[in-house]
Amino acid sequence: MLFATLCAGCNQPGASLCNRCRFSLASASSQVSETGIMAALPFEGVARQVVHGLKYRNRRLVARQLARLMVRRVRIGRVDVVTWAPTSGQRARGRGYDQAELLARAVAAELGVPCRRLLYRSHGGTAQTGHSRAERLHGPSFRARGGRSSLRVLLIDDVVTTGATLTAARDALLQAGVGSVVCLAAAATPSALQSMRPAQRRTVAMASVGSSFTSTPRIPTRSAAVTLVGTSSKKAVRPASAPSLAKAS
Numbered sequence: 058m059l060f061a062t063l064c065a066g067c068n069q070p071g072a073s074l075c076n077r078c079r080f081s082l083a084s085a086s087s088q089v090s091e092t093g094i095m096a097a098l099p100f101e102g103v104a105r106q107v108v109h110g111l112k113y114r115n116r117r118l119v120a121r122q123l124a125r126l127m128v129r130r131v132r133i134g135r136v137d138v139v140t141w142a143p144t145s146g147q148r149a150r151g152r153g154y155d156q157a158e159l160l161a162r163a164v165a166a167e168l169g170v171p172c173r174r175l176l177y178r179s180h181g182g183t184a185q186t187g188h189s190r191a192e193r194l195h196g197p198s199f200r201a202r203g204g205r206s207s208l209r210v211l212l213i214d215d216v217v218t219t220g221a222t223l224t225a226a227r228d229a230l231l232q233a234g235v236g237s238v239v240c241l242a243a244a245a246t247p248s249a250l251q252s253m254r255p256a257q258r259r260t261v262a263m264a265s266v267g268s269s270f271t272s273t274p275r276i277p278t279r280s281a282a283v284t285l286v287g288t289s290s291k292k293a294v295r296p297a298s299a300p301s302l303a304k305a306s
């Protein structure tokens with residue numbers, strides 16, 4: 058038992074993610090927020106356990122499985138580089154790794170595009186909370202390495218809670234000159250889901266009554282093991298909204 062691998066979803070010995078938990082993840086629906094932030098899974102049930110496992114219980118093996126889901130069930134479009142919203146330095150150091158970076162590297166490998174660190178936290182954390190006072194009051198802020206205007210960046214985070222982290226990170230990238238930013242998280246919390254596009258949430262119910270709207274997912278699946286369920290046919294990425302973010306901030 059000492060050396061047994063435990064499933065990140067249910068803690069049973071065996072695979073890093075057992076078949077039952079794998080299918081449970083495959084049956085959850087992806088989400089898109091009004092601001093264009095996409096999430097592959099709702100942050101609840103097995104998905105919550107798996108993401109927590111990656112974040113707090115050193116279950117790094119599941120990064121690849123989460124990345125596969127993120128790539129397959131969300132319409133990402135063509136991107137040139139993958140990056141991540143870095144966890145505050147203090148937290149990542151305490152843990153020994155940054156789960157957002159692990160996910161970004163796994164997503165990049167799935168997509169076959171490079172993964173680069175483009176973002177840095179603007180404020181150092183305090184010993185007590187890992188966040189500076191400014192960060193607690195105004196949310197995280199980032200600075201970004203400059204980019205070409207033709208560069209399309211896929212920005213990764215583990216969980217969307219308010220969207221503040223991904224929005225701040227996206228703004229920093231756009232201000233640094235990159236052309237467009239697509240935001241993608243592994244999971245979104247119930248509170249985040251409330252602000253996410255209702256059509257996405259209705260997808261499951263509509264599918265159950267046989268609506269033609271949801272019966273033809275536009276995203277091709279590369280593996281039957283990760284069948285897309287409840288993927289909306291609505292356009293997920295709206296790069297047109299990106300420049301306005303840069304102007305607003």
Ligand SMILES: [Zn+2]
Pocket residue numbers: 064065066067068069074075076077078079
């Ligand atoms: Zn399991």
